[in-house]
Amino acid sequence: EPEVTQTPSHQVTQMGQEVILRCVPISNHLYFYWYRQILGQKVEFLVSFYNNEISEKSEIFDDQFSVERPDGSNFTLKIRSTKLEDSAMYFCASSPTGRVGELFFGEGSRLTVL
Amino acid sequence: KQEVTQIPAALSVPEGENLVLNCSFTDSAIYNLQWFRQDPGKGLTSLLLIQSSQREQTSGRLNASLDKSSGRSTLYIAASQPGDSATYLCAAAFGNQFYFGTGTSLTVIP
Numbered sequence: 001e002p003e004v005t006q007t008p009s010h011q012v013t014q015m016g017q018e019v020i021l022r023c024v025p026i027s028n029h030l031y032f033y034w035y036r037q038i039l040g041q042k043v044e045f046l047v048s049f050y051n052n053e054i055s056e057k058s059e060i061f062d063d064q065f066s067v068e069r070p071d072g073s074n075f076t077l078k079i080r081s082t083k084l085e086d087s088a089m090y091f092c093a094s095s096p097t098g099r100v101g102e103l104f105f106g107e108g109s110r111l112t113v114l
Numbered sequence: 115k116q117e118v119t120q121i122p123a124a125l126s127v128p129e130g131e132n133l134v135l136n137c138s139f140t141d142s143a144i145y146n147l148q149w150f151r152q153d154p155g156k157g158l159t160s161l162l163l164i165q166s167s168q169r170e171q172t173s174g175r176l177n178a179s180l181d182k183s184s185g186r187s188t189l190y191i192a193a194s195q196p197g198d199s200a201t202y203l204c205a206a207a208f209g210n211q212f213y214f215g216t217g218t219s220l221t222v223i224p
Binding site for chain 1: 146148150155156157158159160163203205209210211212213214215216217
């Protein structure tokens with residue numbers, strides 16, 4: 001069964017460093033998302049991406065964040081100059097048809113900022 | 115801002131019992147509602163998706179309903195099993211975003 005895959009599963013970084021989280025969405029899906037979940041808190045929307053551009057972003061998704069689809073399969077989230085409060089589980093999701101379609105999530109990338 | 119809430123926050127039941135998890139949302143202009151299961155430290159597994167034009171969906175022992183006018187969805191789990199122990203999340207789609215509830219942590223006691 002097709003699935004969303006994410007790498008790395010866990011990354012530890014020093015405050016101020018840049019990290020790139022990678023995702024391979026399901027191949028025939030058109031809409032891609034990043035969410036994050038701080039330990040013990042809600043899953044929060046970061047950004048949605050369609051047709052090679054951001055379609056919507058939350059107030060969390062400030063200038064330190066960026067997303068890219070560098071080729072036909074990967075979807076990346078870059079966090080520049082990480083802060084302690086960026087420590088969270090980051091989930092990638094994809095959907096075949098956007099807001100009326102089913103969301104499929106990856107297993108997540110746990111980011112720990114020291 | 116859209117709000118999605120889930121009650122109860124935690125639920126513990128003996129094996130075999132039927133149970134209902136609740137999800138409420140603030141806006142009736144919902145596109146769809148999706149229920150997920152999350153095991154500790156893991157990703158979100160989709161359980162059921164209800165489109166705004168539907169009132170319920172069923173999969174095995176699970177049945178989810180949607181009442182847009184009252185801003186509610188319920189997830190009914192029949193004949194609960196210890197393997198059902200997990201956190202259950204609902205997510206409501208408004209615009210291009212899915213808004214998540216805080217989840218209900220379910221423990222099924224053997």
